[in-house]
Amino acid sequence: MSDSKKRFSDESNIQYTFTSTEDLIGNTKAIAKFVQHHMANQQPRLKVLQEYYKGNNASILNGQRRKEEHLADNRATHNFAKYVSQFIQGYMVGIPLKTVHKVEEVNNKIREMNRVNDADEHNSELILDQSIYGRAYELLYRDMEDQIRFTVSDVLNTFVIYDDTVEMLPIGGIRYMINQFNENEIVIHLYTNNQHFIYKGNQSLEDIAVNGTLPHHFDGVPIIEYSNNKFRQGDFEDVLTLIDLYDAAQSDLANYSQDLNDAMLKIVGNLEIDSDEAKHMRDTNLLFLRTEPNPHGSNTQADADYIYKEYDVSGSEAYKDRIANDIHMFTATPNMNDENFGGVQSGEAMKYKLFLLEQKRAAKERLFKKSLRDRYRLINNIMKVAAEGEFDVNDLIITFTENLPENIAKEMEWFTKAGGKLSDETMLSMLSFIENPQEELKKLEEEDKKNPLNQPMYDFQQHQQTEVIENE
Structure with missing residues (x-):
C-alpha cells in the first residue's frame, strides 16, 4: 500500500x-533534526488523534460534501x-492502582510521595494519553x-x-516549545542521565545554541515513555475510517430529512398564477389548481406533489448499527446500547x-508497570544521593483492579450462609476507598486503646490469682 492510501505515514x-x-x-x-522531524511528521498524527478525541472529526467537517448549494x-x-x-x-x-512495598518504612515514604504528587490522578492522565496517542510521557x-x-x-x-x-536504552529526552510571546523563538530542553540542557534558537532551527x-541526580533520563502497545498505536486509531463512515451516514440521513421539508413542488396542469399569488398560497399552505377546457371540450387534469430522493431509512439504520458494532468490536469496548449487555450480572459474567x-488490559498493564518501575527506580536513585x-x-x-460492577452483597450472602468467615483485613481490602488495610487496622487498634469504654473495670482473673495466694 502506498503512503498516499494511508492516513498516517510510516514516519509519523x-x-x-x-x-x-x-x-x-x-x-x-542532530538535536535540531530530531525536533524538525517531530514537528513535521509526528505532530500532525498526534493532533489528528487529539481532534477526534475532542469530537472534531476532520473527515466530516472538512471539504465539500454536496455540490448543490440549495441542499442541506x-x-x-x-x-x-x-x-x-x-471507557478504557x-x-x-x-x-486507583495500588503500589505497595513489603518494607513498611519504604511503603510509608512511597505513600506520602504519591499523595504529594496526586499519583491517582497522574496515573489516570497517563492512561488516557496512552489510549489517545498510543504513548504518554512523564x-x-x-x-x-x-x-x-x-x-x-x-x-x-x-x-x-x-x-x-x-x-534500546534511553539516552535523552526532549521537550520543546514555541515562545508564546515571540513565535520565532523555540526553547528545547534536553535531559540526559545526569544533565538538563536548555537550547534556544529561531523556529527554523537553523541556529540553536546552549x-x-x-x-x-536521577542517574537516568527523567523523561519516561509509557507505550500503549508494541506499535504505540492509540485505542481508536485503527477505527478512524469507521467513525468517518458513521458520521457520513448520520449526516446523509439528516440531510434527507431536511431536504424532504424543502422539497421541490411539482405541478402538472395548466396553472396560470403570478409570483405574488404563488407566495400567498405557500404562506397559507393552500394550493388552488384551476383546470381549463382543452380543445376536445373536456377539462385538463391538474395535480401537484413534491419531488425528493427516495431514501431507505431502515437500510440506513441497519448500516449504521453494523458500523457501530464494528467500532466496538475492533476497539474491544462494549456497546452499551446492546440489550444483551445490560442487566444485573456478576463480575465473572x-x-x-x-x-x-x-486481553488488551493485560498487555497495557504489563507495559505500564514496566515504565512505572522506571519511575520508582529513578526516585530511588535520587533518594540515595539525598541520603533519604x-x-x-x-x-x-x-x-491494577478492573473497575467492574460486582454483586459483592450476593457473593457475601452465599459465603456466610455456607459458614464462611473472613478476617478484618480481608474485609477492609474489599473496600475500594481503603488504600492500606493493615494501616487501617492499626488505627482501629489505637482508637480502641484510647476509648475508656473499652477498658476493663475489674480484672477478675487477677483477683482470683490474688485470692489463691492469700489462702495459701
Missing part, C-alpha cells in the same frame, strides 16, 4: 535512536473516540522545596531518544463479555 510514529549520549550532547544539528449540508460528528478512551481509562484505573524533577515530583509532559512536544542497541545547563478488553534512604524496586507490588 517511529522511535528515535542515536549512537550515544556523548555524541548527542552538544550536537545541535449537515455534518454530524460522533465522539466514538472519547467513548473508547474514557475508567476500566483500568477507575479504581517528567521527574526536584521542586523548589526539594521534594521529588512527577508530572505528565505534553505528548505533542515530547519524545525520547534511545540508543541504537537491541536493548542557553543553560543544570545538573540532576461481565468478564466473559469483556474478554477481548481483558533507598529501597529495592523489585519488591514493589503494583496492583
Whole structure:
C-alpha cells in the first residue's frame, strides 16, 4: 500500500535512536533534526488523534460534501473516540492502582510521595494519553522545596531518544516549545542521565545554541515513555475510517430529512398564477389548481406533489448499527446500547463479555508497570544521593483492579450462609476507598486503646490469682 492510501505515514510514529549520549550532547544539528522531524511528521498524527478525541472529526467537517448549494449540508460528528478512551481509562484505573512495598518504612515514604504528587490522578492522565496517542510521557524533577515530583509532559512536544542497541536504552529526552510571546523563538530542553540542557534558537532551527545547563541526580533520563502497545498505536486509531463512515451516514440521513421539508413542488396542469399569488398560497399552505377546457371540450387534469430522493431509512439504520458494532468490536469496548449487555450480572459474567478488553488490559498493564518501575527506580536513585534512604524496586507490588460492577452483597450472602468467615483485613481490602488495610487496622487498634469504654473495670482473673495466694 502506498503512503498516499494511508492516513498516517510510516514516519509519523517511529522511535528515535542515536549512537550515544556523548555524541548527542552538544550536537545541535542532530538535536535540531530530531525536533524538525517531530514537528513535521509526528505532530500532525498526534493532533489528528487529539481532534477526534475532542469530537472534531476532520473527515466530516472538512471539504465539500454536496455540490448543490440549495441542499442541506449537515455534518454530524460522533465522539466514538472519547467513548473508547474514557471507557478504557475508567476500566483500568477507575479504581486507583495500588503500589505497595513489603518494607513498611519504604511503603510509608512511597505513600506520602504519591499523595504529594496526586499519583491517582497522574496515573489516570497517563492512561488516557496512552489510549489517545498510543504513548504518554512523564517528567521527574526536584521542586523548589526539594521534594521529588512527577508530572505528565505534553505528548505533542515530547519524545525520547534511545540508543541504537537491541536493548534500546534511553539516552535523552526532549521537550520543546514555541515562545508564546515571540513565535520565532523555540526553547528545547534536553535531559540526559545526569544533565538538563536548555537550547534556544529561531523556529527554523537553523541556529540553536546552549542557553543553560543544570545538573540532576536521577542517574537516568527523567523523561519516561509509557507505550500503549508494541506499535504505540492509540485505542481508536485503527477505527478512524469507521467513525468517518458513521458520521457520513448520520449526516446523509439528516440531510434527507431536511431536504424532504424543502422539497421541490411539482405541478402538472395548466396553472396560470403570478409570483405574488404563488407566495400567498405557500404562506397559507393552500394550493388552488384551476383546470381549463382543452380543445376536445373536456377539462385538463391538474395535480401537484413534491419531488425528493427516495431514501431507505431502515437500510440506513441497519448500516449504521453494523458500523457501530464494528467500532466496538475492533476497539474491544462494549456497546452499551446492546440489550444483551445490560442487566444485573456478576463480575465473572461481565468478564466473559469483556474478554477481548481483558486481553488488551493485560498487555497495557504489563507495559505500564514496566515504565512505572522506571519511575520508582529513578526516585530511588535520587533518594540515595539525598541520603533519604533507598529501597529495592523489585519488591514493589503494583496492583491494577478492573473497575467492574460486582454483586459483592450476593457473593457475601452465599459465603456466610455456607459458614464462611473472613478476617478484618480481608474485609477492609474489599473496600475500594481503603488504600492500606493493615494501616487501617492499626488505627482501629489505637482508637480502641484510647476509648475508656473499652477498658476493663475489674480484672477478675487477677483477683482470683490474688485470692489463691492469700489462702495459701
